[in-house]
Amino acid sequence: MSKLWGGRFSQGPARALEELNASISFDLRLAPYDLAGSKAHARVLHRAGLLTEPELEQMLTALDELREAVDKDAFPVSLSDEDVHTALERGLVEKLGALGGKLRAGRSRNDQIACDLRMYCRDHARAVAVGLVDLVEALTGQARRTADAPVPGMTHLQHAQPITFGHQLLAHVQGFLRDLDRLSDWDRRTSVSPLGSGALAGSSLPLDPVAVAAELGFDAPAANSIDGVADRDFAAELLFVTAMIGVHLSRLGEEVVLWTSQEFGWVELDDAFATGSSIMPQKKNPDIAELARGKAGRFIGDLTGLLVTLKALPFAYNKDLQEDKEPVFDALDHLKLLLPAMAGMIATMTIHTERMAEAAPLGFSLATEIADWLVRDGVPFRDAHEITGAVVAFCQENGRELHEVTDGELASISPLLRPSVRDVLTVDGALAGRRTPGSTGPGPVADQLATVDAAIPQWRTWSTAEVIPGL
Incomplete structure (x- = not known):
């Protein structure tokens, strides 16, 4: 033929x-x-x-x-x-x-491929969304179990202030919820059928692009036949979303690598979601987390490659657009492999709350509590910061932690440091004082959990909804 x-x-x-x-x-x-x-x-x-x-x-x-x-x-x-x-x-x-x-x-391969790829992307993006919802559920389940488990909160990977491990896990959940929102928003813009655009000029035959769009699950036909066959914004935008998901997965993966190290010892992975060494029998390696880091580069590369292909490409169809499919297939395929593995790893990991609790007050992580206590006592924060810094310097010189400084030593540093300052020099006290929305205190964390619990069924419904009728 x-x-x-x-x-x-x-x-x-x-x-x-x-x-x-x-x-x-x-x-x-x-x-x-x-x-x-x-x-x-x-x-x-x-x-x-x-x-x-x-x-x-x-x-x-x-x-x-x-x-x-x-x-x-x-x-x-x-x-x-x-x-x-x-x-x-x-x-x-x-x-x-x-x-x-x-x-x-009445049709061309130009409008056919533009339509096929849109349908494929809309269909498979929902499968990615299912994986995201599963991961959100896994993170939320662990967050609920550790909602009151203290752990060092870090900036610059240095001890900063005490937080709860549940709060830390819910921080990752927020990024994945935004990814779900991006997919939903992307789908709304992508729900446009190119069929009826022909090669680029439409058709002289009495066709009905509106009916075709409706039958294939689209909201409307393309408003412009040239754009209908030339537009690949939907593919590039989807690859941005997958790249963003990859970045979020890489950040979670990096933290799991740290948490499972001997130096941290906060988390142990289930045997089913870890690997070993061919030479060192004692090893348990967080390969899933490391692959999450590594594949982020792949997802970013897929996005970059397509954007460069589209750059300065004239209307309408050009054979360059044959290069639009493989990066999309690659990103979606690898996310659908990675997300279930990440969800399983998170859901089954054992969290050593006692080890985290021991580390929570170390590194002078309660210093900010002293400064805030002074502010509540009417001291300008600039002065409170200097006084607290002097306390930390004293501890470093004398090999003490903050809670080990005596009342007399505190008073010698500053007469503003009355004995009642000790009320805030506990991890539990520091956590209890975090009451503002979104913070790490028991109340705000419970509110976060309730909000996520309410969102999960809605995203589960969206991600499993039929996109293309009868497909």
Whole structure:
């Protein structure tokens, strides 16, 4: 069978061109979406009087048979098929003869691929969202169990102020909830059907892009036929979201690496979610967390590669756009591998709260409590900061922790440091004093948990909703 574009040519393409030009090796995964678009297009051709009722029925039956063959991995393709559209049209013509060729009327591979990729992205983005919800649930479950477990809060990876481990885990949850919100917002902009745009100018046939859009789960058809086939904002924006998810996963992964180290000893990973060493029998390695760090670079690379491909690309379709699919496939594939592993690792890890509690007051992490106590006593914070710094300097010179300084020593540093300052020199007291919304005190952490608990079912519903009717 000749190429879809072969009529004007006197001979077939050179082997080198055919190998370079072909995308069938990676775009065959779009076949279910291409077939869904073909069924919608067949119905529109029928309503336009271009297919009879019997022809439509034969067409839909043949398309369903092709879908069954694709699902069973029983649809053979070769390099000569060039792309998924050519392969499926060949299959249709093999089944229906000349009737199969009627389906091409009023559409182009340009609007087909733009539509197929949108449908694929919308469908698979929901699968990523499912993985995010699972991870949020895992983090929230551990946060609930450690909502009152003190741990050193850090800035610059140095002890800063006491917080609870639950508060730390909920900080990661906030980033993943924003990622879910980004996916939802992205989906709203992506819910536009390019079918009906043709090659770039639309069609002179009496087609119905509105009906096609509705049948395929889109909110509307493209407002401009040139933009309909040329736009890849949706792919680039999705890759930004996946890159952002990757960055958030890398930050969580890095903290797990630290928490499981001998130096921290806060967390132990379940055997099912860790690996060992081929030479050192004692090792338990946080490979999932490390892969989360490593794959962030991959996701960022996918985004960067597509943006460079799109830069200065003229309208409407150009073959450069063949390069839009592999980075999208790559990012979505690897996230769907990584998210379940991360969720399982977090859900099953053992948290050593006693080790964290021992570390919580170390490194003069209660120093800010002294400064705040002085402020509540009417001392300007500038002066309170200096006085507290003098207390820390005294402790460093004398090998003491803050709570070990005597009343007399405090008074010798500053007469403003009355004995009652000791009321704030405990981790429990420091945590209890954090009452403002979003802070690490018991009340605000409980409020955070309640908010996340209310959000999870909503995101579960969104992520599992059918995007493409009947797919």
